[in-house]
Amino acid sequence: MYVSLIFSTILVFYIHGGLAINCPKSPAKWCDNKNIAKACGVIEQCNKYVWKVRDMNDRVNLSIYYETLCPDCRQFITTQVWNAYQSILSIVNISFVPYGNAREIYRPETKLYQFYCQHGADECYGNMIHTCVIYLYPNTTDHLPFIYCTESTEGDVGTVAEQCAEKTTVDFDKVSACVQSRLGNQLQHVYAAQTDNLKPPHQYVPWVTVNGEHTEDMEQEAEKDLIGLICKTYKVI
Incomplete structure (x- = not known):
């Protein structure tokens, strides 16, 4: 019974x-x-x-707040982030937020935002390109190789982006159309708001959060051994 x-x-x-x-x-x-x-x-x-x-819900959520022409950001993305992507992508969700130390002003006459970047207009252009690539190719395996290529290649921002698009799965014509559109402008504004609302507020770039949190110890460890930090955080109860 x-x-x-x-x-x-x-x-x-x-x-x-x-x-x-x-x-x-x-x-x-x-x-x-x-x-x-x-x-x-x-x-x-x-x-x-x-x-x-x-x-996916068990994975570590890594967010990288950066700007495209920042030397430290480029170093971090092309070494620590790229190595983590190649080695432990199965346990981490990697999110890029290309805005950094930029600032924005809303122009009511055009109903658009105007962006001013730490490394000039070329960086604003690079940020917009990355923003549109992430939007058009949301899978990490599609947009991260492009980001790595552009961050590891010196030269004119537009030319480098076109060359990297040819090497990856990115259609640069679609990206260029996005960059010049109201959609692209709004997408960049979303990243601006996301960056400006960080708690604690970001003080430099790259700025790393792990599962939504940031500490100075975490930042230093990420820049020295990102794989170690992610593995240590993975499925911690």
Whole structure:
């Protein structure tokens, strides 16, 4: 009697000396583990909509606030961030916020924002290019190689961006159209607001947050050993 109650949802029995599992009546239990999912014929669905999402939520959330022509930002992205991307992408979500120490002024006559950047107009252009690439190619594996290429290549901002687009999956015509549009302007404003609302306020770039937090110790460790910092933070309870 008690045995039948315990296994009223999942019926377990032996067949040819092995353990077999029947599919539970409740769909909420179908993705509890791979054996149950297999019995229910929903392995693919569980992997796509439950297990993968759960895995993404377990990842470390790394955000990098930077500006495209900042030497320290370029060094950090092309070494520490690039190495982390190549080695431990499965445990980290990497987000780029290309704005840095810029400032913005709203122009009511044009209903657009005008941006002023620490390293001049070329940097504002570079920030906008990165902003549009991230928007048009939201997957890290699509936009990070482009960002790495532009940050590791010296030269005219537009020319370098076109060359890096040819080396990656980026369509520069689409990016250029975005940069010159109201959409691009608004996207950059969103990054401006995100940067200006950091707590604590950012004091320099690159500025790193891990799971939404920033400390000086964390920043120093990220710049010396980003992989170590992410691995140490991963699934910490």
